[in-house]
Amino acid sequence: MSAWVVPGYTETRELGAGGSGRVALATHDATGVPVAVKYLSERLRSDETFVRGFRSEARLLGTLDTPHVVGLYEYVEAPQGAAIVMELVDGVALRALLAREGSTGPEAALAVLKGSLLGLAAAHRAGVVHRDYKPENVLVAADGSSKLVDFGIAAGRDSRPGIAGTPAYMAPEQWNGAPASPAADVYAATATFFECLTGHKPFAGHNFAELALQHLEAPVPDGQAPEPLRPLIRRGLAKAPHERPENADAFVSELESVATAAYGPDWEERGRGRLAALAALLPLLFPSSGGTAQGTTALATTTLTGPPPRLRRRFPRGLPAGAAALLLALLLALAARAGGEEADGDVAAQAFATTHTSPGPSASPTSTPPPTPTSTPTPTTEEPPTPSDTPEASPTYGTTTEPVPTTTDPTPPPTTTPATTPPTTPPTTPPTTAPTRPPVSVTDVSVTSLRQTGPTAAEATIEITTDGTGPVTLLVEWFTGDEKGAPGTPDGSETLRREGAGRYTLTLPHVVGGAGCYWGVRATTDPAAANGGSLQQIFIRRCVIT
The missing domain is CATH 3.30.200.20 (Phosphorylase Kinase; domain 1)
Structure with a gap:
């Protein structure tokens, strides 16, 4: 290729x-x-x-x-x-900080929210709604500053682009396909803020139906946040768009007022210091670290x-x-x-x-x-579809x-619409051919981690090592059963392709449909790995050893 x-x-x-x-x-x-x-x-x-x-x-x-x-x-x-x-x-995603720490603390949560909200505000002033604000799309730099990324599904204000976004952060009106509005971005930003404060999302439904119902009807869980910040949570997660701040600029103003009253005039400096300290605990995730490329299993979104x-x-x-x-x-x-x-x-x-x-x-x-x-595309849950x-x-x-x-x-x-006429520079001519990566050998494929993340949810981490950068196809098969050491009944599979690096680490979520007490995952590759493949099992929490 x-x-x-x-x-x-x-x-x-x-x-x-x-x-x-x-x-x-x-x-x-x-x-x-x-x-x-x-x-x-x-x-x-x-x-x-x-x-x-x-x-x-x-x-x-x-x-x-x-x-x-x-x-x-x-x-x-x-x-x-x-x-x-x-x-x-040169920084890390807010998601990585939350995965490591669980929560950031109130001043750090306020600081990261303010920085990314200022990015949203620039988009709102340009007539654009981001539509996919979430921890994966907020980056924290080494100095504790934050930046908003990934405008891949952005839309013009009041346009009707259909239902899209990440369900855990989608405003009630997004579920109904309402016109894109800055108030929906405010809702998603508040859901992310809530996660920074508490270590978990405001609503924990495991499928579309549960999440939709919770976002549309469940009470705002502001009682789980620090008392001084509950007004921000109630405002930002209000069910009706007109009850929220109308755009990111308005939300920043409210945030600064509440933060100063609760934590004093130096809250932002302390918050950024806390973020910088948290980011420093993840040095290998910085682009400057020289670490290996990593893949994920997402649906066509890009974190930049x-x-x-x-x-x-x-x-x-x-x-x-x-x-x-x-x-x-x-x-x-x-x-x-x-x-x-x-x-x-x-x-x-x-x-x-x-x-x-x-x-x-x-x-x-x-x-x-x-x-x-x-x-009109359909939103995906935290677990990918089939x-x-x-x-x-x-x-x-x-x-x-x-x-x-x-x-x-x-x-x-x-x-x-530019104010000046650009020069008519002739187009550049690229090389007539592009290099082709040679075939590779897979030296090892391993399931390095398998854990239960919910009543019917699992997560596996798989590592692949090759002797080159050519394409590799990974087959991941899930199983359930009641016998230790045997794969059991097939419970779904997925195929992924990677190239361009000599080592890949993939963390894959899965919704388990079987009823067995043992969950298993098997990883094999094409070309076949030198070790053949890797199988790992876990005994799940709902079962009792007798």
Whole structure:
């Protein structure tokens, strides 16, 4: 399989890979600045809906010039692939901190909420609703600052993009397919805030029906939060959108007032110090650590990171952010036109569509709502659906091997109208061929962990070691039974594909349907591993040894 690389960059290593593509750590050759490059997968490049959403995510990032959202450096599209080049945040996902600590403490929870809310506020001012705010999409840097990432399913305010998001954080109106609104982002942010305070989600339903009912009707569990912060929980998790703060800016104002009254004027400094200390306990999850790439089992969502000096301030060949969308449209139109002329077909096939961002006196862009898609996707629960419906994991970005469930609803975020006319620079020509990774041998596949996470929920961690970076297919089979040492009755399976690294760690959740007291998981690979495969069993909590 080909591995196209954006010209002008040298890849250091892969940070994550999955169904929607991969994310690589790279260096900009002209400046030496480290960046994160998000590549759209080969499989999705033929799906215009995904490609359109990928372009729109890049276009939106180019308009949000704020330190609280991962920044765009350039977007490149060519026959060999499509990629978003972003700033690199050397930090960890909030999900990783919660997985290790359980909760962050009130001041740290307030600090991380404020930082990511400021990122949401920039999007809301641009007329965009994120729609998938959750701990996986909030990054904590080494200095304790926080940043919002992954606008893959963002939509224009008041548009009707259908039901999408991560169920544990979806507002009541999202379950009904109501128009996208900033108040829904406020709800998701409050649910994340609640999790930071208590160590668990506000509602713990194990399936769509339970979660929907709880989000729609269950009382707000504000009594589990520290008393001074309960008003924020009640406001942010209110069932009716009009009873919540109308947008992230309004919520930040309320947050600052409550936090100062409860914890004094220095609360934010102490909170960021606490976050920095928590992040320091996870050094191997930082992109700068040089750790191995990790995969997950999610549904086409991407966690991205990034904070050194922004390349947009260092790319002399760049354009003002407001001109990026226009240049992209112009180059795509030229390529399409040339592609329709038989004599110039080969030339058109090599044309790049690329955008850059750089400093400059660009005027504030005018946003317009994106179009509504023709299909309505269904949200996913914390446990993925059956394997036949679940694409491989999306790229993670040096954070955690926990799954990052969401749905994809690639509604294009708002387009921008530039104030100046961009230069008509001719498109770049990429290499005519892309390298192909050679076949590999799998030296080992192991189920390193299997645990019960709920009455009918399990989680397994699987490690694969190879002698190269070529493609490897993993088959994971689940079993239930009443006999120790025997696999028992099949209880589902899934197949995942990985490439680009010599070692992979995957943490896979599973909803157990069988009634046996022993749960088991078996992992095998193609090509076959030298050790053949790995099987592990656990005796579950509801059963009693007699």
